[in-house]
Amino acid sequence: MTEVLTRVLEGVTNGAAREGAAAAESVQKVVRARPGLAPDADADAQLHPAAKPPAAVEVVAGDGPAGQGVGNEAAQAIVLELAGVSLSFGGVAALSEVDLSVRRGEILAIIGPNGAGKSSILNIVSGVYRADRGHVRLKGQRYAQVPTQALADLGIARTFQNLALFPGLSVLDNVVAGRAHRARSSFVEQIAGFGRARRERLDARARAIDVIDFLQLSALAERPAGTLPYGLQKRVELARALVAEPEILLLDEPMAGMTASEKAEMAGFVTAARDRFGTTVVLIEHDIGVVMSLSDRVAVLDHGRNIALGTPAEVQRDPRVIDAYLGVAVEDDEDVARGEGL
Amino acid sequence: MDGFDGLFFLEVLAGGLLSGVMYALVAIGFVLIYKTSGVLNFAQGAMLLFAALTFVSLTERGLSFPLAFAITFSIMVALGIAIERTVLRPLTNRPPITLFMATLGLSYVIEGAAQLIWGTQVHGLDLGIEDVPFDVGGVFISQFDLFAAAVAATLVAVLSVFFRYTRIGLGFRAVADDPFAALAVGLRLPFIWATVWAAAGLVALVAGLLWGARVGVQFSLSLVVLKALPVLVLGGFDSIPGAIVGGLLIGAAEKLAEVYLGDYVGGGIESWFAYVLALVVLLVRPSGLFGQKRVERV
């Protein structure tokens, strides 16, 4: 547990003080923008990164692909943190005392056996579930339950384990819908169709087309999303999340049920998206091969506990991880992956 | 209305509870089908009309009560199985609301057919129970209502025993819990569905006879479905105890409201009072008093 904690703290370095100020500023912005949202009374929350002592940085300097494509300093800033989060369903613990911090611009993978609580983490961060204990720290605010309605405005977008597209809309409209949180015009203005409504419509459309091009979906833009094959629907969902220009992108098994080549393609898109938009990515994935090559850091969950966190190489060496999960799972998982792809 | 008349209040309450039993009886037919196939069967009212009309027409042609009952029951079973085959099976895996609309269409077909076959005139139905008030410690209670309540209670008891202690009953509960798991362990779903539709047919027949004896066998009989819907909303679509408690609550509240509030708003409020009551309860408990609350999975 102490090791996990030190690793959680690893992200905090000298640059953190500046980040703390920035976080405080963004809190004020959020508060100003949404008067209904009470700011956290805890002043410590706003200055949190600076309040923690700097810790060892050997992981960042380690042998993983950490920090690729991002400035080193930016890589240290923590953009999302779970602190002591516990969650249970009808007495069955899904998460217990999970601590996790996510650094700006990294790709963090969460792995673990089925039922380890991986999806629960994303559901807590996106406010679908409320933490029984502990909180999520986001933009300097502490939340027991993240307000789902404000999630997009908080800079978070996500995809779902089971597809959550709007099957009745075209691919283009699905992606345009990803800009819903930016719409300020009333429905009367939209019916009239000029001024602010027109600008919003054209802007959303242009951005959607841009993301669709980026993910090589242009040929399918007019197709109803529900008629696409599974793998492509996953990609449309990624597009819908990206078009919101999120600071943090949560991907729940973006490659589940794909063949090896489809997975490689998707992994390429995830990396490219990070590099192009500077997005921080938190993803859940079963395929250890993909995880090891794609992510900067890996968090390992077992029975609702975060048992390890580090670079892929470190995690692979961690005896507890090997005991709990990897030792037997690596080969199994590849078999499963091959089977699923067929 | 000077002063509060305790006896009168009790009389109204008892009358309300007893008509609540009648509501519950109709509602149970819905619950049986909803639990196994997830369909809100709007045609339950039409089935009730069909059963009552068939029974009455048979007795009017000189058949004895037991024979008419047996024949009508067989027809209801056949009807239930036919509905399952021709309407619900082709719509498997479609959204629940589509199935609901299909049963809406079905209710039109059954209502039309019932009256095309047996005619549209009003039939009286005499079950041999005299509807004379019955004195219980100064409170007058309708004898017919008591009889209806007893029949309903018996029916519920029979159904409970059937579903608790027979193989089919166990299958029914397995299907209600998880149709896929039930399928996986080799339960024959079509057989169970057919049984459930047959049971719903029986409930429709009994409810049809009781309601028919009270208000006459005619088209408006199918409208008792509208009395059962708020009961279902209140009790939860998937709970038989909910249907019973909901029925009693709505029956009692409706009568009390009609008597004590009706004067202030001009009377006739029973057409909507049950719905408003159910809505108010739902705002507090969105899945009804007894319905299962489901965790949203994403």
Next chain:
Amino acid sequence: MTAFATDLVPEIRPARGLPGWALPVATLAVAYLAVPLLATNYLFEAILLPFLALSLAGVGLNILTGYAGQVSLGSAAFMAVGAYAAYNVHLRVEGLPLIGSIVAAGLSAAAIGLAFGLPSLRLKGFYLAVSTLAAQFFVQWALTKFSWFSNDSASGVIDAPPLQIAGFAVDGPVGRYLFALTVVAVLTFLSHRLVISQTGRNFIAVRDNETAARIIGVPVLKTKLLAFAVSSFIIGIAGVLWAFAYLRTVEPAGFNLDRSFQILFIVIIGGLATIRGAFFGAALIVVFPLVLSRFGSLVLGDVFDSGVLDMSQRIVLGALIILFLVLEPDGLAALSDRLRRRIATGLRRG
């Protein structure tokens, strides 16, 4: 499942030839210019006027049920609110032009719709569908019970005032037809604009996946209430057409549950989430009883009295609903699209 490369997925070729506005404009041209010259009084009174009113109601319900996915069984109540509100505003506000009464009627229906839409914030599916019945029964009861609404007439019957637009009387069948047609055309156009806008996209998002919609920042509660309000506004004005242009004399009992179901059937048969579907569905619902009665008396002769006709209508209507749900869940609109594509391909080949 395995096809992932985009080139494996066949593209739908954009329809070549006529632009999208061509067909509606052509239809309107025929409706405004040819129909008044050709149609008989019977056609106006028995077919075209109910068709227009019901089409508009279908468009309104489709916004709520087809686009926003909230099933309502109380549409007739909002028609009634519209009709009675227009009647009262016209009666009690001196010198207000007809258009003012119509807008006031729409707004009244929207307000009532908003109130009865509130349960949608907490209820879903069947629970919501059943709760909309509260609107149906409550409104019908209130209009019958409180004679103020019908200016103290017996059992709530109201007579439509003489229709005047800019000083011109439009009381004849042709006049009322053109009046209804104009109202329907304008509201249909606005509805079309709405459903292709961001708000329309929000409706569909809420319908298809409420959780996902909330997470991408669609204001779900506001969107649902807006759907109820807009839908009721349109259905309310359809009620004005029903009372003022078509029947001229209406009573609350005319806006009963059967009418609500009729509008729901129009939407299902025509096609959920299509504007033009409402017109197809309404055409079928209005025309088919007439065809059935002609056909019935032709084939069965005297046996086919009004009672038999009534029952056969119910049976055929119910069967049609089931057939459409099983065989053509996207309704007549999808059927007509397929037909048009087939004709287009045939023409190109030919």
